[in-house]
Amino acid sequence: MYLRQIVFILLMLCAFLTQAxxxxxxxxxxxxxxxxxxxxxxxxxxxxxxxxxxxxxxxxxxxxxxxxxxxxxxxxxxxxxxxxxxxxxxxxxxxxxxxxxxxxxSIHGLYALKQNHVLLEDMSQVKNIGPIGVLRGDFRETILRQAGATELVLYNNWQQVVEALLKGRVNAIFTSSSGIHYLCPPTRFECKAVENIYIYKVVxxxxxxxxxxxxxxxxxxxxxxxxxxxxxxxxxxxxxxxxxxxxxxxxxxxxxxxxxxxxxxxxxxxxxxxxxxx
Missing domain, CATH: 3.40.190.10 (Periplasmic binding protein-like II)
Structure with a gap:
């Protein structure tokens, strides 16, 4: 009986250490x-x-x-x-x-509607293009702030970011090619007007x-x-x-x-x- 108790205690200890x-x-x-x-x-x-x-x-x-x-x-x-x-x-x-x-x-960059005629040659120009949509707390928010952007509009999910662009609430958004492809597929009429205006880097x-x-x-x-x-x-x-x-x-x-x-x-x-x- 005593041996069984010792074995039981050891097994319980091992289980605890494993889960710890x-x-x-x-x-x-x-x-x-x-x-x-x-x-x-x-x-x-x-x-x-x-x-x-x-x-x-x-x-x-x-x-x-x-x-x-x-x-x-x-x-x-x-x-x-x-x-x-x-x-x-x-x-x-x-x-x-x-x-x-x-x-x-994935390739990350800025996207805008073709009709907005937004031009961007480098990140230092983001402060000149008006409101930019980005995910709240995302690393791209930090990049935009470091580049001098002041008109940032923060959203809680990427669907909100993309919809803001399509509805004209922002002039551009900072996202990835995969995000655009999924949230704004070319098969959706409004999305045909979305274009990449600046490639940031592969992340x-x-x-x-x-x-x-x-x-x-x-x-x-x-x-x-x-x-x-x-x-x-x-x-x-x-x-x-x-x-x-x-x-x-x-x-x-x-x-x-x-x-x-x-x-x-x-x-x-x-x-x-x-x-x-x-």
Whole structure:
């Protein structure tokens, strides 16, 4: 009886230690890599990638919670043991988080309606084009402020940002090519008038982990598990399934490259004649 009690206590202790390092995994629903599916669950390539990493770490198989973007960044910045999905890695954020593994690369820039005749040769001119729509708390808000923009209109989600442009509430918006393609597809009449007026740069989104109070051993566990999965054929198969789904459902041009998805046409593949470019 005494031996059984000792074994039971040891098992409970092991279970506690295993769960003690469990993290909180959060994401903002923003197509294409994190979104709410028809079943009302958070889904997408970044979610699937995180779940596969979690399976390779004892005690880390926790659900992904949906957070508004401003709250996600706040929690990721302030709380320990938090994993954020699809967070853009920028110079301003470089030292704020631990960067686990890349998710995707996309082209970011400013978009306007053709009829507005907005011209932009460099970022220093953003202060001259009037109100600009951007997501509240997003890294692009910081970039615009640093460039001297003063007429910023902040929104809580990207759908609001795009609609503001279409309805003439702002003269331009700062977003990504993937966001424009999804939220304002060329098949929608009003969206045919949207054009890119300035390419900022290619930005890579990552699975990121909070720095404040997070033990480095937890970070290394996630990095090692991510590296192991990405060297497994299962990662390639999973990525290809998602790429095909995005192409089929949204006619997106994207491809897997060096462990992440590039959101632009594959230079090694011919572009379909039926493809509508944003």
């Amino acid at each position: 390092g469990a993290v909180k995994v959060i994401a903002t629903p923003e197509y294409p890599f994190t979104f709410i599916n028809e079943q009302g669950q958070i889904d997408g390539f970044a979610v699937a990638l995180a779940q596969q990493i979690q399976k390779r770490i004892p005690g880390q198989d926790v659900p992904v919670d949906s957070y508004p973007w401003a709250r996600l960044i706040k929690v990721l910045s302030e709380e320990p043991d938090v994993v954020g999905l699809a967070v853009a890695r920028t110079p301003e954020r470089e030292e704020n988080f631990y960067w686990i593994t890349p998710v995707a690369r 890579t989104t990552y699975i990121a982990m909070s720095k404040n109070g997070t033990d480095i051993s937890t970070v290394e566990q996630w990095r090692e598990a991510a590296a192991q999965f990405k060297h497994d054929r299962q990662f390639v198969l999973m990525s290809k399934r998602w790429v095909e789904q995005y192409r089929r459902d949204k006619n997106m041009q994207l491809y897997l490259d060096n462990g992440a998805i590039n959101i632009w046409p594959d230079p090694h593949q011919p572009i379909s004649k039926n493809t509508n470019s944003p």
